[in-house]
Amino acid sequence: MKNKALKSAAVLGTVALAGLLLAACNNKSSKDAASDKNVTVYVEEQYKAYMTKAAEKFEKESGSKVTIKTGDQLTGLDNLSLDNQSGKAPDVMMAPYDRVGSLGTDGQLSEVTLNKDSKTDDTTKALVTTSDKVYGAPAVIETLVMYYNKDLISKAPTTFAEVEELAKDSKYNFDGEAGKTTAFLADWTNFYYAYGLLAGNGGYVFGKDGKDPKDIGLANEGSIKGIEYAKSWYEKWPKGLQDTEGASNLIQTQFTSGKTAAMIDGPWKASALKDAKVNYGVATIPTLADGKEYQAFGGGKAWVIPAGSKNPDAAQKFIDFLTTTDQQKEFYDATNEVPANTEARAYAEGKNDELTSAVIKQFKSAQPMPNISEMSAVWDPAKNMLFDAVSSKKDAKTAADEAVKLIKETIDQKFGNK
Structure with missing residues (x-):
């Protein structure tokens, strides 16, 4: 009887232990299931107010918990390699389009699926696609526009021929440098700003819509024509415009002090002009000779999922949510940044905001x-090509040929085995 009692006790103990283990496993599974739905998103401070509202709505709809962290966008991307390895990477963050492809091919980002509700167009899809792999969900579009001072001119010039006429007005003469004008200014030793001239005349960076690095079009006839046109303006502009580091500040100072009628810059410049209380307008960039469009770079930002995300499925659901028409409208209302979602973009254009309208119209002729x-x-x-040419250190053709040669050599050295 004693042995039977001991055996029964042992069986009961085993059953009890199994029950405890099962309960523990169930609790662990519940915790794991809950944590699998959690999302950490990393954004710049300027987006925190929008993200807080978006996170609250997403949490109600999905049952997920969203943790918001803030910091500098580019610093976060620069740290991504280490954060992915250490397990500190967020689940979702924002990245400029020009970083998306390289981070993706370097293994720092996970592939994403573009939800049909994100209403992506061909240009923005191209900006997040590399080697037929999609590494981001388009969020914002950006491109260069023309700002003009409404106290100096009643409307923006629509052709560069009109801009050239504007430069003949003596009221824009630059003090201290005879024969120099500040009627119109652009930072054309900066390749990002000058590219529209080259592309508008038939130049390009890489062939096959920017995907073929073996085909470089920066020394073709169109590029040379664009560079030479830039040089014609540098002959009219103050010497300070050739300062590749200080030109941007000089342009802003001249515009905000009422000495420049028109300038080319990006949508990010608007806040500085508002702070300076300039009575400015925004329009598309004037057309080039023969009615050719100024084909500036098309850019902006996308939502991305770092390769080290602990919850990639939940992250995908969150970026699906962020790129819906309703959320893209909310994003525009909170930030005044133009949505990538085409339905939300139409909503933004309907607000009759000059900057928004100019970006949307200019983006139609932009090159990804x-x-x-x-x-x-x-x-x-x-950059060196442009400076050497506009400063007359070298003729445009020589400067362009040398730049292309160096680009090819650098690509062979860094990427030759790809």
Whole structure:
């Protein structure tokens, strides 16, 4: 009887232990299931107010918990390699389109699925696609526009021929440098700003819509024509415009002090002009000779999922939510940044905001900035090409040929085995 009692006790103990283990496993599974739905999103401080509202709505709809972290966008992307390895990477963050492709091919981002509700167009889809793989969900579109001072001119010039006439007005003469004008200014030693001239005349960075680094079009006939047109303006502009580091500040100072009627810059410049209380307007960039469009780079930002995300499925659901028409409208209302979602973009255009309308119209002629890793080899040689040509250090053809040669050599050295 004693042995039977001991055996029964042992069986009961085993059953009890099994029950405890099962309960523990169930609790663990519940916790794991809950944590699998959690999302950490990293954004700049300027987006925190929008993200707080969006997170609250997403949490109610999905049952997920969203944790918001803030910091500098580019610093976060620069740290992504280490954060992915250490397990500190967020589940969702924002990245400029020109970083999406290179980070994706370097293994720092997960592929994403573009939800049909995101209403992506061909240009924005191209900006997040590399080697037929999609590494981001388009959020914002950006491109260069023309700002003009309404106290100096009643409307924006629509052709560069009109801009050239404006430069003949003596009221825009630059003090201290005879024969120099500040009627119109643009930072055309900066390749990002000058590219529209080259592309509008038939130049390009890489062939096959920016995907073929073996085909470089920065020294073709169209590019040379664009560079030479830039040089014709540098002959009219103050010497300070040739300062590749200080030109941007000089342009802003001249515009805000009422000495410049028109300038080319991006939508990010509007806040500084508002702070300076300039009575400014915004329009598309004037057309080039023969009615050709100024084909500036098309850019902006996308929502991305770092490769080290602990909850990639929940992250995908969150970016699906963020790119819906309703959320893109909310994003525009909170930030005044133009939505990538085409339905929300139409909503934004309906607000009759000059900056929004100009960006949307200019974006139609914009060229997607190449997002392949080889683009990193372009910026410095292209900057030197422009400076050497507009400063008359070299003729345009020589400067362009040397830049293309250096770009090809750098690509061969850095990416030759790809």
